[in-house]
Amino acid sequence: MTFKNLDTSSAFKQLQALPASDLKLVLSPDRIKACHAYAGGGLTYHYGAMPVAQEHMKVLQQLSDELSLTGKYQALVDGKVMNTGENRLVLHHLTRGQVGKSVTADGEDKGAFYQAQLEKIKRFSDQVRSGAILGSTGKKFSTVVQIGIGGSDLGPRALYLALKGWCTSSEIELLDAQFISNVDPDDAQAVLQNLDLESTLFILVSKSGTTLETLTNRDLVFQAIAESGIRGIDPAKHMVAVTSKTSPLAASSSVLDSFFIDDYIGGRYSSTSAVGAVVLSLAFGFETFKAFLNGAHEADMLALNPKVEENAALLDALLGVYLRNVLQYPTTAILPYSQALSRFPAHLQQLDMESNGKHVNRDGQNLSYPTGPVIFGEPGTNGQHSFYQLLHQGTDIVPLQFIGFSESQYQKDVVVEGSTSQEKLNANLVAQIVAFALGKSDGNANKQFAGNRPSSLLCARQLDPKALGALLAHYENKVMFQGFVWNLNSFDQEGVQLGKVLAAKVLDGCKGDEVLKAFSELL
Numbered sequence: 001m002t003f004k005n006l007d008t009s010s011a012f013k014q015l016q017a018l019p020a021s022d023l024k025l026v027l028s029p030d031r032i033k034a035c036h037a038y039a040g041g042g043l044t045y046h047y048g049a050m051p052v053a054q055e056h057m058k059v060l061q062q063l064s065d066e067l068s069l070t071g072k073y074q075a076l077v078d079g080k081v082m083n084t085g086e087n088r089l090v091l092h093h094l095t096r097g098q099v100g101k102s103v104t105a106d107g108e109d110k111g112a113f114y115q116a117q118l119e120k121i122k123r124f125s126d127q128v129r130s131g132a133i134l135g136s137t138g139k140k141f142s143t144v145v146q147i148g149i150g151g152s153d154l155g156p157r158a159l160y161l162a163l164k165g166w167c168t169s170s171e172i173e174l175l176d177a178q179f180i181s182n183v184d185p186d187d188a189q190a191v192l193q194n195l196d197l198e199s200t201l202f203i204l205v206s207k208s209g210t211t212l213e214t215l216t217n218r219d220l221v222f223q224a225i226a227e228s229g230i231r232g233i234d235p236a237k238h239m240v241a242v243t244s245k246t247s248p249l250a251a252s253s254s255v256l257d258s259f260f261i262d263d264y265i266g267g268r269y270s271s272t273s274a275v276g277a278v279v280l281s282l283a284f285g286f287e288t289f290k291a292f293l294n295g296a297h298e299a300d301m302l303a304l305n306p307k308v309e310e311n312a313a314l315l316d317a318l319l320g321v322y323l324r325n326v327l328q329y330p331t332t333a334i335l336p337y338s339q340a341l342s343r344f345p346a347h348l349q350q351l352d353m354e355s356n357g358k359h360v361n362r363d364g365q366n367l368s369y370p371t372g373p374v375i376f377g378e379p380g381t382n383g384q385h386s387f388y389q390l391l392h393q394g395t396d397i398v399p400l401q402f403i404g405f406s407e408s409q410y411q412k413d414v415v416v417e418g419s420t421s422q423e424k425l426n427a428n429l430v431a432q433i434v435a436f437a438l439g440k441s442d443g444n445a446n447k448q449f450a451g452n453r454p455s456s457l458l459c460a461r462q463l464d465p466k467a468l469g470a471l472l473a474h475y476e477n478k479v480m481f482q483g484f485v486w487n488l489n490s491f492d493q494e495g496v497q498l499g500k501v502l503a504a505k506v507l508d509g510c511k512g513d514e515v516l517k518a519f520s521e522l523l
């Protein structure tokens, strides 16, 4: 299997030579109905409003074949070392089901290891939710608080918010989940001040076990418990740990129990491991989390298909490469028309930008072509009242990724002026896709809409656990495929280390109003 730079690919050179198609010419109901691929979990990926004609699709297939993209995916799930920067396997797919051959590493069957952790999490969450495990003063747990940052916060937080409505309307008993991530003491205080500590279980999540913000917040929580004055409360009975077996936290005695991931699960890819499993199983019940895993696994299996037009994640990845490297668009907006996905764009920022925001290839050689785009986004319709002006009439074209659902989660609605709120939400979604693609001519230049703003749409009947699992895996696999195309190592993150080192340096010499002095010393 050969890894090579995108600009050495003959198919890529063909792609560059094709005429950039004109959206106005091709967007039609027939095209929209024809241009889609099933993404798993009830989710479908629609690309009719993308600036590609059949001739582009043919060359994208050639590019995928030339770079052996699904072959590289198969090698990854079969246990080939794909994280070349850290010399590690990449096994997050295995946390939601077997995709390739069974993988043994460190003398351990990794599938069996992840399955054993899931079974332990099921037992534990069942016991907490049933009251078989109580707080140290005898109260049943009603709230869980995850302490973590980056991949130990963004994915789990986004997924909790995404499923809270569906679980509520499905009459699943919820435990309330809260999240503490920032080292800003106000972040923790805003959560702690509303808690009944006797009925709260804290989940300390750090794969490395060394992240400054997380360890600091752990100590802040322990201090709050100690200072609460609650008779008989034992902090160790109100905290569990999620970490890697090689981390300093692994042997911690100051927690009720520990659940493990390993070094083959990257932080931004860890939501389907114990990092997401503990909080989501406690909050919504293990069965809900298992349905979520099944949706992700279905998407993973679909991503093995070498036929680009039938592989939603691969197609999304290749269209993204066309927009980034041929049409030279530097950003992508994620626009979920679902308030429940309010933190999903934030998770995708880490997933995409920490994976592919790199300037050297897998061999450490500088690259001469663009790589990962800047990712941002907010739910619709709110974004329409914020940054859509630039998206419609700005000087830069920003490719758009819409996400939508036919039905709401709570199924509570109101008819105003002949339509429900869900109908209004989706009318806006449809109107935006067409307006961005076709624009509007006007004698007054200030009122002109150039159109030709490309977009894709991922949609399903409802945001339920399976659809959410497929949505998460779709983007993980899209980012993986794009990393293969750009010949990157998408699985390490050297770019976050310098800030940590400098922060430690400033801390040594900086107290309170000394900060300005410290800055001047560093200049």
Ligand SMILES: O=P(O)(O)OC[C@H]1O[C@H](O)[C@H](O)[C@@H](O)[C@@H]1O
Pocket (backbone or CB within 6 Å): 149, 150, 151, 152, 205, 206, 207, 208, 209, 210, 211, 214, 266, 267, 268, 354, 493, 496
């Ligand atoms: O889970 P931890 O080891 O505490 O790491 C938390 C985060 O730390 C860094 O920011 C890494 O770049 C992220 O990928 C990771 O998710």
